[in-house]
Amino acid sequence: MKKIEAIIKPFKLDEVKDALNDMGIKGMTISEVKGYGRQKGHKEIYRGAEYIVDFIPKVKIEIIVEAAMVEAVVTKIRETANTGKIGDGKIFVLPVEEVVRVRTGETGKEAI
Amino acid sequence: MIDVELRAKRDALEYLWRQGLSGKDLIHRHSQLIDDYLVSCFVNCPAAKEGISLVALGGYGRKELFPYSDIDLLLLHTPEAENRLEAVTQALFYPLWDAGLEVGHGVRTLNACLDDARQDFFFQVALLDARHLAGSETLFTSLQQTFHEDLIAGHRQEFLQNMMQHRNERHQRYGRHSYQLEPHIKESRGGFRDIQAMTWVSHALFGLHDLRDIEEAGLISPQEREAFVLASDSLIKTRNRLHYLSGRKNDQLFFEHQEEMAKAFKYYDTPGALGVERFMQDLYRHLQTIANITDLFFEHVDETLGAPRANPIEQAIEPGITVRQDRLHLTDQALIEKRPYLLMRLFSHAGKTGLDIHHRSKKIVTTNLHLVDDRLRHSKRMAKAFFDVLENAKDVLAVLSVMLDTGLLTAYLPEFEQIRALAQHDVYHVFTVDRHLLQTVAELRKLSFSQTQAPFVGVESPHVLALAALLHDIGKGHHEDHSQLGSKLAAGIGKRLGLTEAETACLSFLVEKHLFLTVTALRRDLEDDEFLRQCAKQIQTPDRLTMLYLLSIADAKATGPTAWTAWKDALLLEISLKISHLLEREDTILPNKSQGAEWMLEQVRNLMGKMAISDYEILPEEYMLSFSPEEVAHHLKLRTELKNAKHALTESTEHGLFWSILVIAQDSTGLLAKICGTLALHGLNVASAQIFTWEDGTVVDVLNVQPAAEQTYATQDWQALDNDLNLALKNRLGLSHRLVDKFRTAFRGPNQKNMQTAPRVAIDNSASKQYTIIEIFANDRPGLLYEITRTLADFEINIHQAKISSDSDQAVYVFYTIDGFATKINDPFFQQEISQALLHVAEN
Numbered sequence A: 001m002k003k004i005e006a007i008i009k010p011f012k013l014d015e016v017k018d019a020l021n022d023m024g025i026k027g028m029t030i031s032e033v034k035g036y037g038r039q040k041g042h043k044e045i046y047r048g049a050e051y052i053v054d055f056i057p058k059v060k061i062e063i064i065v066e067a068a069m070v071e072a073v074v075t076k077i078r079e080t081a082n083t084g085k086i087g088d089g090k091i092f093v094l095p096v097e098e099v100v101r102v103r104t105g106e107t108g109k110e111a112i
Numbered sequence B: 001m002i003d004v005e006l007r008a009k010r011d012a013l014e015y016l017w018r019q020g021l022s023g024k025d026l027i028h029r030h031s032q033l034i035d036d037y038l039v040s041c042f043v044n045c046p047a048a049k050e051g052i053s054l055v056a057l058g059g060y061g062r063k064e065l066f067p068y069s070d071i072d073l074l075l076l077h078t079p080e081a082e083n084r085l086e087a088v089t090q091a092l093f094y095p096l097w098d099a100g101l102e103v104g105h106g107v108r109t110l111n112a113c114l115d116d117a118r119q120d121f122f123f124q125v126a127l128l129d130a131r132h133l134a135g136s137e138t139l140f141t142s143l144q145q146t147f148h149e150d151l152i153a154g155h156r157q158e159f160l161q162n163m164m165q166h167r168n169e170r171h172q173r174y175g176r177h178s179y180q181l182e183p184h185i186k187e188s189r190g191g192f193r194d195i196q197a198m199t200w201v202s203h204a205l206f207g208l209h210d211l212r213d214i215e216e217a218g219l220i221s222p223q224e225r226e227a228f229v230l231a232s233d234s235l236i237k238t239r240n241r242l243h244y245l246s247g248r249k250n251d252q253l254f255f256e257h258q259e260e261m262a263k264a265f266k267y268y269d270t271p272g273a274l275g276v277e278r279f280m281q282d283l284y285r286h287l288q289t290i291a292n293i294t295d296l297f298f299e300h301v302d303e304t305l306g307a308p309r310a311n312p313i314e315q316a317i318e319p320g321i322t323v324r325q326d327r328l329h330l331t332d333q334a335l336i337e338k339r340p341y342l343l344m345r346l347f348s349h350a351g352k353t354g355l356d357i358h359h360r361s362k363k364i365v366t367t368n369l370h371l372v373d374d375r376l377r378h379s380k381r382m383a384k385a386f387f388d389v390l391e392n393a394k395d396v397l398a399v400l401s402v403m404l405d406t407g408l409l410t411a412y413l414p415e416f417e418q419i420r421a422l423a424q425h426d427v428y429h430v431f432t433v434d435r436h437l438l439q440t441v442a443e444l445r446k447l448s449f450s451q452t453q454a455p456f457v458g459v460e461s462p463h464v465l466a467l468a469a470l471l472h473d474i475g476k477g478h479h480e481d482h483s484q485l486g487s488k489l490a491a492g493i494g495k496r497l498g499l500t501e502a503e504t505a506c507l508s509f510l511v512e513k514h515l516f517l518t519v520t521a522l523r524r525d526l527e528d529d530e531f532l533r534q535c536a537k538q539i540q541t542p543d544r545l546t547m548l549y550l551l552s553i554a555d556a557k558a559t560g561p562t563a564w565t566a567w568k569d570a571l572l573l574e575i576s577l578k579i580s581h582l583l584e585r586e587d588t589i590l591p592n593k594s595q596g597a598e599w600m601l602e603q604v605r606n607l608m609g610k611m612a613i614s615d616y617e618i619l620p621e622e623y624m625l626s627f628s629p630e631e632v633a634h635h636l637k638l639r640t641e642l643k644n645a646k647h648a649l650t651e652s653t654e655h656g657l658f659w660s661i662l663v664i665a666q667d668s669t670g671l672l673a674k675i676c677g678t679l680a681l682h683g684l685n686v687a688s689a690q691i692f693t694w695e696d697g698t699v700v701d702v703l704n705v706q707p708a709a710e711q712t713y714a715t716q717d718w719q720a721l722d723n724d725l726n727l728a729l730k731n732r733l734g735l736s737h738r739l740v741d742k743f744r745t746a747f748r749g750p751n752q753k754n755m756q757t758a759p760r761v762a763i764d765n766s767a768s769k770q771y772t773i774i775e776i777f778a779n780d781r782p783g784l785l786y787e788i789t790r791t792l793a794d795f796e797i798n799i800h801q802a803k804i805s806s807d808s809d810q811a812v813y814v815f816y817t818i819d820g821f822a823t824k825i826n827d828p829f830f831q832q833e834i835s836q837a838l839l840h841v842a843e844n
Helices: A010-022 A067-081 B002-018 B023-044 B079-098 B110-119 B121-128 B137-152 B156-173 B177-181 B192-206 B211-216 B222-246 B255-264 B275-305 B333-338 B342-353 B359-367 B380-392 B396-406 B408-412 B414-419 B433-449 B462-471 B482-496 B501-512 B516-523 B529-539 B542-557 B566-584 B593-611 B629-645 B671-681 B718-729 B735-742 B784-794 B828-843
Strands: A002-008 A029-035 A042-046 A049-053 A056-065 A089-095 B052-056 B071-077 B103-109 B131-135 B315-318 B321-324 B327-330 B649-655 B658-666 B684-693 B698-707 B760-764 B772-779 B798-807 B810-818
Touching (some): A002 A067, A010 A056, A010 B516, A056 B566, B002 B023, B023 B052, B071 B079, B071 B137, B079 B103, B110 B121, B121 B156, B121 B192, B156 B192, B275 B359, B315 B342, B342 B380, B342 B396, B462 B542, B516 B529, B529 B566, B629 B698, B649 B718, B658 B671, B671 B684, B671 B698, B671 B735, B671 B784
Antiparallel strands (some): A002 A056, A002 A089, B052 B071, B052 B131, B684 B698, B684 B798, B760 B772, B772 B810, B798 B810
């Protein structure tokens, strides 16, 4: 099992969610995050005053999938979230040791 | 097996309820059923003889036993009966427990009762509802007598203060966000506890036993009693059903219950609102009715019994409105009928002074609502007082809340009726729509005081923005999209309230687009320039952008604790800044741009009519695209005048925060410098300037200026400005020395040195295709613009456009320029020379 964490632009969330649902992925965790990578914060000047936008708002999607699905999911997210511009985001794939469903106690594949 | 019988009887009661036994009948029948049972137990218990009395307390004492309410009992006994108690309690309480009922029980002697009542206010209040069930009547009577003699008589003031304090604490505890969505119909504001608090106080302090007594004593009006009964009957039905639905003592209306209750009470979904939303709307209205009436009741009683208030001096504020003991009073019914706008004036005074309106005057407002007719809704005086509340009230939320509660707001703006107490069935919208709208006005006010939103502050028409905050959701609860409908309704309201056409258009725009920025920031690519340009086109002006930005934040903050986060803040700021940059560059969004110079020329020809001229080709394309056809035609007419008059012409217009000055003159060296110098001499700071030269040598300059302090548009001496400018143009006015004279003191300010940062000059040839952009960052001082423009004139540099912004002492001057040969300034040596010269000026 793997965990996929994707950091994407906020306006791409709906598209990515729909695309993943179409692939049969039913559950995901979504959070509003702020950060910066190569797309550094920037300075805005308005009416003579400077405003520093240091962290850029992004959305983080977390999904747990079976190892066999990883490639397809990552590709789908990459295709959907891509605008070709700087700041499109990143996708991380991490190993997951165990999953437990709180209600039933099911573990592993069954609990995803 | 006696508990089986009890269970069966309660099941039978539930059956009867399903058959339609409801409201008060049900809770009375339930009490009767328990009474019968307990009395028979008591009578059949051999140990229950003299010296013991069975007493019902609390809700059960009042014969208001809801399906799963606690049964509060007191076993009152003499010390001598102590040894028989165990047998009695076993006979009475065990079967109740076995039947699964919640029993609150106490076994006390008379003295223990009184001691406990002294310690515990809740027990004291429970004793007020004491009702004799069985056993010794003399014992019960002596409890009642001593209780009233020892604890109530002589302690009326204390009792009242305790009750009011508990009521306030309860309102706070049950007024939190979670209880807004899922109200607790017993403890929340306007719930059963408020009803009881009123009856307890009436009973204990005035010996009044029911609502009719209270009405006859003049504590509530007949209309209030009717409304009160209607609301409380409805709450009783709701609570009965809630108990049966939950299968336990539950008085909080959770989401899942709300839907089921709505269905059971036959509220069906309609276009525009869910059944459950209508159901909750009615419920919230009932709670509000109870809350309003009990509020006024307590204010009244407190005034009657409470300590005299500090400030006894009576002071008339205006005819018909008086301050007495720190409360505002309406004093003259006849005058109200003659000048009904006094009703609104009362609120504007409440806003201005921060004083409460006396409860009797609130009632006067309510009983005079029939005076709020169509004519009054169009009244200028009424509108003025209303805007005064919106803009200036110290605690705008409190004043508007009272205006809503008295009914004046809905009478004045009937559009409000639809959304009054309207709930939205989700966890996001915490408040009902009407309260949310009032909160938004309050949040907007907070924003205008806070510095964090600094890039977008100061709007031209704050009253329009405040009204937009109050109306932005006015279209909710209908089938139609609420922004569209709201925008139509708002336009009607704006017109009625006497806004100008432009203000009404702006109001309607704000209501229609109140979600635009938030939605766009979340759902659209903020790097899509074409899309941003579309946004800018829709928003049109920086002022409107500022208003939308402030409204978006206030709206979100007033929605609920989850609706506004730093994350959304960052997104909203980003899109707003991006749009603002586009709006500053008017050329990208000017509506006529796309239609081209040809089209413009056609329009101008039509407008000129008989005054047609032959030399339209002198008008540069750039110029044509910067003005409306009407403005161009006007400029052409002025040129004719210019030729006859032989001196420069000036015209000024007021645009709220800034004034604009049009100068038409014959081109000459240093013209702009002379204009800027003259303006500085007259205390006007230039914020931006557009400079055009026609091919026949006519110059059309438009300068947006802001006045120095203490000048108003009306007091500004425009004729003197015109005279001085013409003297300067004829080289008869020594601008340099006059400016130094005028600002001599300003140059030597004591703290100026500390804040100085080194001036800087940047020359940029890449940002614009046609022009070289010269930027000068300098410590601002009066007359600096004059010296900079004069320096540029010395280099024979033509300035096409200028923008000046100052932030505290640092000013940024931006000039779009070409050299004397109408080309960009490319020569590095020349660039260097210009920089040095400008730095020299800026440093002096």
